Amino acid sequence: MVWALSEPPPLPSRSFLVIHASVTGTAVDIAERLARRGRREGWAVTVKGVAEFNQLELLETPLIVFVLPTTGNGAAPPTFLPLWNALLHPSLPPDFLEDLRYAVFALGDSSYGKYNWVGKKMSRRMDSLGATAVVQRGEGDDQNEWGVESTFPGWMDEFYKAIDPLTPAIDGLGQLSISDVPPARIQLDKVTGNTLEVNPTPPPWAFDVRWAKIRDIERTTAPGWYQDVREVELEIEGFAEEQVLYEAGDVLEIRPQNSPEDVDKFLTSIGWTSIADHPYSITARSSDQPLPPHLPSPYVTTLRHLLTHEVDIGCVPRLSFFEWLAAFSGGDMEEKLRHFCSGEGQDDLIEYTNRPRRTINEVMYEFRSAKVPPEYILDLLPPMRARGFSISSSPAAHDGKVDLLVAIVNYRTLMSTPRKGVCTSYIASLSPGDRLPVRFDTSGILRLPAGTPPLIMVGPGTGVAPFRALMEERRRVGAKENLLFFGCRSISQDFHFEKEWKKMVDEGDLTLSVAASRDQDDKIYVQHRISEHSKMIWDYLSRGGLVYLCG
Numbered sequence: 001m002v003w004a005l006s007e008p009p010p011l012p013s014r015s016f017l018v019i020h021a022s023v024t025g026t027a028v029d030i031a032e033r034l035a036r037r038g039r040r041e042g043w044a045v046t047v048k049g050v051a052e053f054n055q056l057e058l059l060e061t062p063l064i065v066f067v068l069p070t071t072g073n074g075a076a077p078p079t080f081l082p083l084w085n086a087l088l089h090p091s092l093p094p095d096f097l098e099d100l101r102y103a104v105f106a107l108g109d110s111s112y113g114k115y116n117w118v119g120k121k122m123s124r125r126m127d128s129l130g131a132t133a134v135v136q137r138g139e140g141d142d143q144n145e146w147g148v149e150s151t152f153p154g155w156m157d158e159f160y161k162a163i164d165p166l167t168p169a170i171d172g173l174g175q176l177s178i179s180d181v182p183p184a185r186i187q188l189d190k191v192t193g194n195t196l197e198v199n200p201t202p203p204p205w206a207f208d209v210r211w212a213k214i215r216d217i218e219r220t221t222a223p224g225w226y227q228d229v230r231e232v233e234l235e236i237e238g239f240a241e242e243q244v245l246y247e248a249g250d251v252l253e254i255r256p257q258n259s260p261e262d263v264d265k266f267l268t269s270i271g272w273t274s275i276a277d278h279p280y281s282i283t284a285r286s287s288d289q290p291l292p293p294h295l296p297s298p299y300v301t302t303l304r305h306l307l308t309h310e311v312d313i314g315c316v317p318r319l320s321f322f323e324w325l326a327a328f329s330g331g332d333m334e335e336k337l338r339h340f341c342s343g344e345g346q347d348d349l350i351e352y353t354n355r356p357r358r359t360i361n362e363v364m365y366e367f368r369s370a371k372v373p374p375e376y377i378l379d380l381l382p383p384m385r386a387r388g389f390s391i392s393s394s395p396a397a398h399d400g401k402v403d404l405l406v407a408i409v410n411y412r413t414l415m416s417t418p419r420k421g422v423c424t425s426y427i428a429s430l431s432p433g434d435r436l437p438v439r440f441d442t443s444g445i446l447r448l449p450a451g452t453p454p455l456i457m458v459g460p461g462t463g464v465a466p467f468r469a470l471m472e473e474r475r476r477v478g479a480k481e482n483l484l485f486f487g488c489r490s491i492s493q494d495f496h497f498e499k500e501w502k503k504m505v506d507e508g509d510l511t512l513s514v515a516a517s518r519d520q521d522d523k524i525y526v527q528h529r530i531s532e533h534s535k536m537i538w539d540y541l542s543r544g545g546l547v548y549l550c551g
Contacts (some may be wrong), residue, residue, distance in 0.1 A: 008101045008132045011167040015044035016063035019053050021080040021118075025382055026107055026148060027067045029318045030140070034065060034105075034156060036320075039182060039288075041160060046288045051079045055086050062101060063134065063163065066122055069107035074114030078443035087125050098130035101166075103159055105138040107148060115141070135162045146346040149319060153343065181327045184375040185289045191279040191300055198279050198300055202309035204437055205255050205294045205386060211237040212438045214430050215401065222493045228408040229462060229494065231392075232427060234438065239400035248394045248469035249446035252402055253386040253439040256426035258314060262361055263307045269364040272374055276304040292383060303374055311381035314422040316353050317360045324380045325363075329370040337367065356413055387423040388441055390550070392465035392497075394472035402438075405465040405496060446550065452479035454545030456537060458526055460487030460515075461494075463551025468497050470548070475509050481545070483511045483536060487526040489518040511536065 018035055022028040028049070035045035058064070069077060076084060104126070106119020116139050123137045138155030140148035212234040221229045234252075236245060246252075258266075267273045281298040284290045291297050292310070307313060319341055326337035339345040340352065352358065360381065364370075372380060393403035408428045409421025430436065446466055449455065455474065457467045464486050474482055484501070488494045491514065504510035513529040530537065541547075 008134045008162075008166060011062050011101065011163070013044075013062065014042060014167045015046075016065060016163070017057065017061045018045060018047045018065045018067065019050050020047070020067040021050045021069060021077040022067075023069055023071055023077050025312075025315070025385055026140075026318070027069050029320055029382065030105060030107070030148065030152060031065075031067045033152075033320050033323075034067070034159070036182060037156060037160065040180075041164075044288050049079065049293070050077075050083055052293050053083065055083060058097060058100060062099070063103075064100065065103045065105070065159070066119070067105050067107070068119045068122055070109075070112075070114065070116050070118040073112040074117035075445070076118045078441065080118065081443065084122075084125075087129070092129060094128065095130040097126065100126070100131040101134050101163075102126050102131045103133060103135050103137075105140065105152065105155060107140045109142040111143055115139075134166070135159045146350065149343075149346050182379075183285055184373065185285065185378050186291065186375055187283050187285050188280040188375045189283070189298075191281050198302055198305065200305070202305070202437075203294050203296065203299075206439055209437045209439045211435055212402070213237060214432050214434045214436070216432055217427075217430060220405070220494075220496055225493045227494060228410065228428070229496065230406045230408060230428065232404040232406055234402045234404070234436075236400050236402065236438075237435075244395060245400075246391060246395055246402070246440045246442060248391075248448055248473045249444060249466055250391050251388040251441040251444055252391050252404060253388050253441050254423060254427065254436065255384060255386040256423035257308050258312075258384075258422065259425065259429070260308075262313060263304060266307060266313050266361050266364055267304070269361070269368040270370075270372055271368070272303055275374065276307075277302050292378075303377065306377055307381075310384055311377065312384045312422065313361045313364075313381060314359050314420075315382065316357055317363055318382070319349065321360060321363070321380065321382075322349070324376065325367055325370050325372070328372045328376075329367060333367055333369055356417065357419055386439065390446075390463075390466040390469075392468045394469045394476070396476055397472040403468075405462050405468075407462045446548065448473055449546050452477060452481075454481035454483070454540035454543060455479070456483045456485075456540055456545060456547045458485045458530070458547070458549045458551070460526055460551040462496065464496055466550055467548070468500065471504060471510065475504065480509050481540065482509060483513070483533065483540065485513050485515065485526045485529050485533075487515045487517065487551075489516065491516045491519060 016038070018031045020027040020031040031047045035047045038045040068080065071077060104119050104123050106116035108116035108119070119137060119139065123133065127133070135158050138151060140151055144150035214232065215235045216233040217230055219228060220231050221227055239245065267276050279300055279302055281300050282291065283298045291299060322337050322340045326334050326341060329337055340349040389404045389406060391402055392405045393401065406424055406427055408424045410425070411419050413419060448470060455470070457470070459467045467484060471482060486501070488496070495514070501510065501512050505512050513533060515524045515526045515529045517523045517525055
């Protein structure tokens with residue numbers, strides 16, 4: 001059903017705010033592309049992550065665009081929850097946001113029942129509080145042939161077509177032609193003398209980042225096995241005994257670094273090697289485009305430091321990377337890059353990037369004739385994201401320490417091109433005694449049940465990690481009805497936490513069923529083991545038991 005939109009009131013200024021709740025980086029990329037189009041057409045546009053958004057801005061900003069992903073089957077990004085809970089307050093009147101015009105572009109996957117649930121709920125809540133939509137809600141779908149590119153460009157056209165009549169163009173905010181290069185986000189001023197020192201330690205990416213030290217890191221899979229899985233033990237610095245740092249089921253975030261070899265390769269490709277270690281004072285050119293919120297202003301650093309700590313050169317590039325690269329290219333290279341950015345070039349772009357998982361570093365080498373000025377570093381490259389790992393320890397059993405089970409991503413494509421995970425490669429490079437910043441993400445839904453009801457856990461591979469933490473807590477409170485289905489390829493090669501599980505079985509705290517898929521001619525998976533325990537499962541569920549699945 002298509003709902004007719006009411007006529008939005010005129011805007012008092014040619015400006016708006018874009019709020020994103022990015023998880024994987026797609027939402028921030030969409031937000032920045034929307035803003036870049038607006039600035040080109042004479043709009044003053046500010047982009048913010050929802051964590052930096054002051055809720056009072058709902059009452060002070062005439063037009064806000066929300067770019068909202070749905071994770072899994074209807075789950076909201078953790079950073080979005082404070083705003084959402086505030087909007088649900090029962091005391092808010094139906095005309096609370098009557099002066100707000102808004103738009104929503106939702107991101108999701110239609111293979112889930114609650115497809116784009118967060119964006120849909122936000123639209124309904126905005127309407128119920130009196131806000132006026134300027135355009136129909138847009139919806140990006142990972143299942144579409146071109147992913148978000150199947151719908152976003154058309155929705156963006158409709159959005160600007162809807163808001164352009166709401167206010168006249170303003171002197172000083174002239175439009176740029178498609179061939180004009182937008183101004184860089186930052187200004188680089190070379191620092192001379194010894195008045196300012198470059199701090200080698202990157203600023204924490206969030207207010208609650210803590211320092212940790214590697215106590216132990218060892219391989220748990222057999223030598224020579226195709227997959228390298230590491231058990232990592234970290235000690236949290238500044239831990240006081242009375243502190244509760246996390247709960248069983250929480251996640252530890254680690255923000256990786258690009259390797260020196262990868263940074264050197266990128267510097268060579270882009271032509272910045274000779275200036276890579278010059279100290280620069282970095283400031284924002286405009287209040288509409290401030291520095292990333294965790295960086296001080298001015299920020300004294302080097303291009304090498306930014307490439308190591310602040311931007312991701314090991315991910316698959318998004319369309320906006322090719323848009324920027326095209327702006328600094330010429331001839332056949334520019335033509336090819338602009339083709340990738342066009343609607344008719346999406347099949348070729350997917351074939352070039354997504355299918356072989358080609359990285360930004362590799363693309364930059366292929367298009368090394370591009371002459372990108374260094375002040376465009378934060379425009380061209382996406383920010384380095386923190387990666388989350390399920391904690392495999394309970395705080396009560398590991399005082400001030402945290403255990404992780406990490407599968408090191410390292411493989412070759414069908415064309416024998418090596419691929420590695422940015423974060424897991426960084427973790428694999430660490431040694432006992434090394435320090436690194438970490439953050440506890442306590443917003444997840446994996447939680448111990450109240451009391452001691454029966455518990456059924458299904459954890460193939462490294463997905464078993466949080467169940468070790470849950471079982472340590474369950475044993476502490478005397479909960480003995482626990483059934484774990486663990487899946488691996490071979491008991492002798494990748495049976496994670498084998499000794500601990502067997503000890504729990506021997507002490508009567510756990511029923512364990514292992515599906516080792518490659519240890520016999522007929523492959524066996526956890527679903528086969530589940531059917532073998534149907535009576536126990538039915539008994540557990542009939543008495544209020546719970547099923548947890550992680551993998």
